[in-house]
Amino acid sequence: MTGIEEVAQAAGVSTATVSRALRGLPNVSTATRERVMREAERLGYVASPSASSLASGRTRTVGLLTPWVNRWFFANVIDGVERTLRSLGYDVLLYTFDVAGGAPRRRVDPAVLRRRVDGILVVGLPLDDDEVASLAALDHPLVFVGSGPAGHVTVRLDDDETGALATQHLIDLGHRVVGHITGVPDRVSSWSPPIGREAGYRMALADAGLEVDDSLVVNGDFDVEGGRSSVKELVRRRPDVTAIVASSDEMAMGAVLGARDQGWDVPGDLSIVGIDGHELGELVGLTTIAQDPYQQGADASLLLLDMLGGQRAPEVVTYPTELVARTSAGPPRPGEGPA
Numbered sequence: 001m002t003g004i005e006e007v008a009q010a011a012g013v014s015t016a017t018v019s020r021a022l023r024g025l026p027n028v029s030t031a032t033r034e035r036v037m038r039e040a041e042r043l044g045y046v047a048s049p050s051a052s053s054l055a056s057g058r059t060r061t062v063g064l065l066t067p068w069v070n071r072w073f074f075a076n077v078i079d080g081v082e083r084t085l086r087s088l089g090y091d092v093l094l095y096t097f098d099v100a101g102g103a104p105r106r107r108v109d110p111a112v113l114r115r116r117v118d119g120i121l122v123v124g125l126p127l128d129d130d131e132v133a134s135l136a137a138l139d140h141p142l143v144f145v146g147s148g149p150a151g152h153v154t155v156r157l158d159d160d161e162t163g164a165l166a167t168q169h170l171i172d173l174g175h176r177v178v179g180h181i182t183g184v185p186d187r188v189s190s191w192s193p194p195i196g197r198e199a200g201y202r203m204a205l206a207d208a209g210l211e212v213d214d215s216l217v218v219n220g221d222f223d224v225e226g227g228r229s230s231v232k233e234l235v236r237r238r239p240d241v242t243a244i245v246a247s248s249d250e251m252a253m254g255a256v257l258g259a260r261d262q263g264w265d266v267p268g269d270l271s272i273v274g275i276d277g278h279e280l281g282e283l284v285g286l287t288t289i290a291q292d293p294y295q296q297g298a299d300a301s302l303l304l305l306d307m308l309g310g311q312r313a314p315e316v317v318t319y320p321t322e323l324v325a326r327t328s329a330g331p332p333r334p335g336e337g338p339a
Contacts, residue, residue, distance in 0.1 A: 003298045010039040062093045062304060063117035065125050069096060072250060072278050073293045077123050077145050080297025093117055097125055097193045110134045111306055119304045121145060122328035126192050141307035145300045147192050155300040155317045157215045157291055159193045160319050163200025166245045166289050169323060171208050174331045175243035175271060178205060181255060182247050197275060201245050220251035227254025242332040243271040247287055249278035256284045256328060267330035269338035285327035291319060
């Protein structure tokens with residue numbers, strides 16, 4: 001196998017110059033760089049990734065911390081991250097932290113990332129202040145996706161606005177008792193999306209002069225089964241409810257299934273709106289506030305690489321949403337809800 005020494009001898013330069021030329025580093029003239037690349041190609045030399053990493057002090061690896069990989073938002077963000085970074089010669093080191101089931105999750109240990117990654121992406125993982133500080137202390141570029149604390153680069157929606165938009169759509173259709181399925185089993189982070197979406201829901205109701213009451217809010221644990229069971233609980237508490245905003249499409253689709261389990265017509269007895277833009281939402285005619293998590297993951301990756309290159313990144317990059325109106329939401333029928 002051809003080594004770097006052979007390339008250096010053929011090009012008439014030192015091995016250090018070959019390394020710098022092939023990695024695109026400065027202080028190598030254009031003519032020398034072209035000569036080195038020409039000889040490397042002629043000899044069939046391929047630089048060892050590990051040797052290149054040792055020489056540059058970079059691992060060409062990004063750490064990604066997330067609670068789940070099999071839920072819609074997270075899977076799409078991770079797909080955007082992985083494809084973007086791989087196309088640019090970077091690997092992704094994935095760590096998952098299960099936050100479901102009510103059991104305490106394991107804490108983030110920054111020691112496992114030290115000297116293993118060049119930067120860190122945190123995707124939808126609720127962290128306490130000490131955990132955020134421990135990651136920041138690694139002095140690596142750090143980007144949050146989906147939610148993030150003040151003072152750190154974050155790619156996200158305006159969750160307050162998104163919750164308000166979903167609720168206002170139902171108000172505009174004529175609903176006056178609107179419930180909310182949230183997904184907050186653990187309020188460790190004041191900056192998590194469901195908290196902002198619930199705040200937007202409450203704000204829209206208050207602005208319209210409608211009732212805002214805790215009895216109208218139930219937890220659906222951000223999955224289909226949680227939405228399916230919580231819709232029954234919500235109607236048990238408030239038989240007069242005629243519409244529901246769910247904080248995710250998976251919970252909203254579960255709510256549609258739960259309503260049908262009870263023989264309730266959607267939207268005749270109960271209108272339902274979700275948030276996400278899940279591809280399967282169309283199968284149940286789900287009205288939703290759509291976002292693009294794949295692009296958020298891709299752009300967060302590019303921001304991180306810009307920061308690695310010494311560029312300054314904006315603190316918050318806010319992504320637009322779009323109301324996609326389908327058949328799960330319509331005007332209320334005369335009466336007092338499905339029960």
